[in-house]
Amino acid sequence: MQYSATVSSQPDDGPPSFRKPTASDARTMATWLFRHGERVDMHTLATHLDIGRSTLYRWVGDREKLMDQVILASIGDIWDEARRGADGAGVDRVLDATRRFMQGCIDFEPLATFARREPNLALRVLLDPDGLVTGALARNLSREVAVAAPGVAVPERTFEVLALAATALLWAHVAASRDPDIDATIDIMRTVLTAHARVTESPGAEPDQP
Structure with a gap:
């Protein structure tokens, strides 16, 4: 937006x-x-x-809704750059784009400053399951999987949960002035997406839904 x-x-x-x-x-x-x-x-x-x-x-x-709009307007370029620079193919490419996006958000000083200066407000905005930021990340993940791994069937609800979980694991640490573990977050996402990839290849199996 x-x-x-x-x-x-x-x-x-x-x-x-x-x-x-x-x-x-x-x-x-x-x-x-x-x-x-x-x-x-x-x-x-x-x-x-x-x-x-x-x-x-x-x-x-209100201010919470305004900040949701402001953050969304400020980070779109970060995702676009992450997507363009992503390496690999299939699920690996999706995860590399996500990793680059998460690192780009941390390196975006206005957002990191906001999270540290007003942690309660930042977490309310960023972790709102109905918020613009979370919704945009879920849609971006869905679109990237559709492009990079078109044979992998993932329910939209799974993308919503992944987006919320990734955001929580990232920004809860930043808000507390700790270094987030992006690799651990990507590993969780990899587990979920590869499980769906296996199910797509072997329709008889069912992955655990997050």
Whole structure:
């Protein structure tokens, strides 16, 4: 998901300004603040846009929903780059893309800073099973399997669980200022996906559903 905005000319290092702010502009401004390592709160955002907070809430929902949108808008390029750089074939390629994506998210300082600075909010946003971020990762995994391993049949619910589990294993550690074990997370995903691959090859067997 991407957001567009009509932005007036401004220095490259300055925040965007808007002649007549819209809901899309509010998300654009929030994303700019986030990418520059600033805390995205409703008061600051409303002040930047010169609008009332009630208008801002009507446009973007509460802060939790806003951060879900902001994070999603900020990490799409990370997945695209991970997918392009992935090595291997089949399930191995899917997992390499996922590994690169997870490392890219950790290396994306605005997101890591947010998780460490506001761990409770970050985990609520990132671990929301109905959230935009989790849903996008599940869909990306599903699409990548369909492209890289088209013969492997995996239920959509399995992708949803894998996305949520991978996100939890990654960001719970970051929020606690610990180093996450990406390899262990990938090993779990490999176990699940290869089990489904075996079932696809031998239809009589059934994998354990996560």
